[in-house]
Amino acid sequence: MSGQNAPKTLYDKIWDAHVVAEEGGEAILYIDLHLIHEVTTPQAFAGLRTAGRKVRRPDRTLAVADHNTPTEGQALGVDAVQDPEARLQLQTLGRNVADAGIEYIPMGDVRNGIVHVVGPEQGRTQPGMTVVCGDSHTSTHGAFGALAHGIGTSEVEHVLATQTLRARKSKNMRVVVDGRPGPGVGAKDIALAVIGEIGTAGGTGYVIEFAGEAVRDLTMEGRMTLCNLTIEGGARAGLIAPDEKTFDYIRGRPAAPKGAAWDMALAYWKSFVTDEAAVFDREVRLDAAQIAPTVTWGTSPEDVIPVTGVVPDPASFSTPDKRAAAERALAYMGLEAGQPITDARIDRVFIGSCTNSRIEDLRAAAAVVQQAFLEGRLVAPHVSAMIVPGSGLVKEQAESEGLDAIFKAAGFDWREPGCSMCLGMNPDKLEPGQRCASTSNRNFEGRQGRGGRTHLMSPAMAAAAAIAGHIADVRDFL
Numbered sequence: 001m002s003g004q005n006a007p008k009t010l011y012d013k014i015w016d017a018h019v020v021a022e023e024g025g026e027a028i029l030y031i032d033l034h035l036i037h038e039v040t041t042p043q044a045f046a047g048l049r050t051a052g053r054k055v056r057r058p059d060r061t062l063a064v065a066d067h068n069t070p071t072e073g074q075a076l077g078v079d080a081v082q083d084p085e086a087r088l089q090l091q092t093l094g095r096n097v098a099d100a101g102i103e104y105i106p107m108g109d110v111r112n113g114i115v116h117v118v119g120p121e122q123g124r125t126q127p128g129m130t131v132v133c134g135d136s137h138t139s140t141h142g143a144f145g146a147l148a149h150g151i152g153t154s155e156v157e158h159v160l161a162t163q164t165l166r167a168r169k170s171k172n173m174r175v176v177v178d179g180r181p182g183p184g185v186g187a188k189d190i191a192l193a194v195i196g197e198i199g200t201a202g203g204t205g206y207v208i209e210f211a212g213e214a215v216r217d218l219t220m221e222g223r224m225t226l227c228n229l230t231i232e233g234g235a236r237a238g239l240i241a242p243d244e245k246t247f248d249y250i251r252g253r254p255a256a257p258k259g260a261a262w263d264m265a266l267a268y269w270k271s272f273v274t275d276e277a278a279v280f281d282r283e284v285r286l287d288a289a290q291i292a293p294t295v296t297w298g299t300s301p302e303d304v305i306p307v308t309g310v311v312p313d314p315a316s317f318s319t320p321d322k323r324a325a326a327e328r329a330l331a332y333m334g335l336e337a338g339q340p341i342t343d344a345r346i347d348r349v350f351i352g353s354c355t356n357s358r359i360e361d362l363r364a365a366a367a368v369v370q371q372a373f374l375e376g377r378l379v380a381p382h383v384s385a386m387i388v389p390g391s392g393l394v395k396e397q398a399e400s401e402g403l404d405a406i407f408k409a410a411g412f413d414w415r416e417p418g419c420s421m422c423l424g425m426n427p428d429k430l431e432p433g434q435r436c437a438s439t440s441n442r443n444f445e446g447r448q449g450r451g452g453r454t455h456l457m458s459p460a461m462a463a464a465a466a467i468a469g470h471i472a473d474v475r476d477f478l
């Protein structure tokens with residue numbers, strides 16, 4: 001359907017509000033917020049310089065250092081960074097943003113952290129916006145009803161120069177999660193279950209709007225976890241319509257509108273909902289009550305099973321390609337078909353990443369750890385477990401609630417913020433063959449370090465695994 005009064009989805013509305021020009025199926029979209037980090041920007045700034053162009057809207061750009069940063073000794077500044085390439089990238093970002101007059105939250109600043117934690121935390125991410133970043137997990141910001149997605153380095157340069165992006169419209173998909181999840185089941189489990197249902201290519205060509213009781217019931221942190229993982233389902237972006245929870249989260253944050261501007265913003269934001277009669281190109285429904293605490297067994301985020309399940313038999317897959325992929329995944333992961341997943345003994349635990357490093361995540365993990373601690377249980381002796389808050393402000397908040405004390409007493413390492421062991425770009429890495437219970441979003445071969453084996457799960461599940469010393473059902477800890 002088209003035309004002025006045709007019913008529209010939330011995605012249609014944001015798209016229409018940002019089209020500057022359109023020709024032959026391609027549009028120029030205005031970008032409200034451009035987030036940048038050290039890894040995907042050096043070439044973009046160099047390109048601008050070569051072309052003699054300036055950053056068009058420094059005020060609509062925000063820079064953070066997150067991927068390369070070590071999670072210890074940050075007060076030393078770049079001197080804390082041993083790796084010369086990482087150090088150079090951080091220094092280059094510092095110079096580029098200073099030249100362009102872009103706000104920069106560097107390592108060591110209490111507001112520093114993972115870009116997808118910092119943007120919302122600073123109130124920069126707002127409903128109805130277009131948000132881009134040279135980073136695939138930009139989909140996180142869709143939790144606010146913003147159209148948010150990753151872009152490539154040449155597109156970063158284009159946005160820096162023009163504050164616009166060339167884009168093609170995606171199709172509309174709605175994923176409805178009805179009902180209420182059981183105890184120990186949260187946003188991460190829902191997100192993994194969705195990917196398990198649609199597959200890593202299931203969202204290709206779509207923007208997904210999440211709806212239904214279980215989605216509405218999520219906290220903003222939970223909604224960010226869900227939208228963060230949309231990209232692993234292949235979709236361009238994930239969206240959740242803004243509501244009172246969204247507005248409450250934004251109110252009073254540094255970049256939130258104030259006074260009369262707040263009232264105007266609120267009225268505008270409230271228009272960003274899907275019209276009742278809008279039609280989606282595809283609809284998927286899940287029942288939250290049917291979702292168990294979920295873990296991955298393989299090397300793709302779609303390789304999910306309930307924690308009560310067994311490692312699948314490659315022979316059970318439908319195509320030769322899938323059978324071969326499963327064989328390879330089992331060999332890499334050091335697992336055997338038919339083995340209960342709770343038999344998998346772990347070496348490391350990583351609670352962090354832009355998927356699960358916010359205050360709600362740390363609270364959920366701490367609740368499990370505290371309960372176990374009261375029963376005299378600590379992190380299993382053979383396990384090395386670390387907690388990496390998503391930002392310095394999350395870290396401060398957690399410390400003010402005493403969560404760090406709980407973690408440390410139980411034997412967890414309490415670190416400084418950053419991407420950390422989500423990917424092997426900084427000192428936090430798995431050793432070859434090590435098995436990790438991780439709250440991050442990618443379990444690809446080598447993702448957390450060469451030869452490392454990643455099992456994706458929720459913060460509560462990762463905490464339970466740390467104590468049990470193997471993958472464990474968090475419901476046994478509640």
Ligand SMILES: CC(C)[C@H](C(=O)O)[C@@H](O)C(=O)O
Nearest residue numbers: 039040067134135136137423
């Ligand atoms: C480094 C960056 C380009 C990359 C991404 O875009 O996703 C990283 O954030 C990741 O999660 O793999």
Ligand code: SF4
Nearest residue numbers: 137353354419422423
């Ligand atoms: S935490 Fe992981 S997924 Fe998120 S931006 Fe950093 S590296 Fe990418």
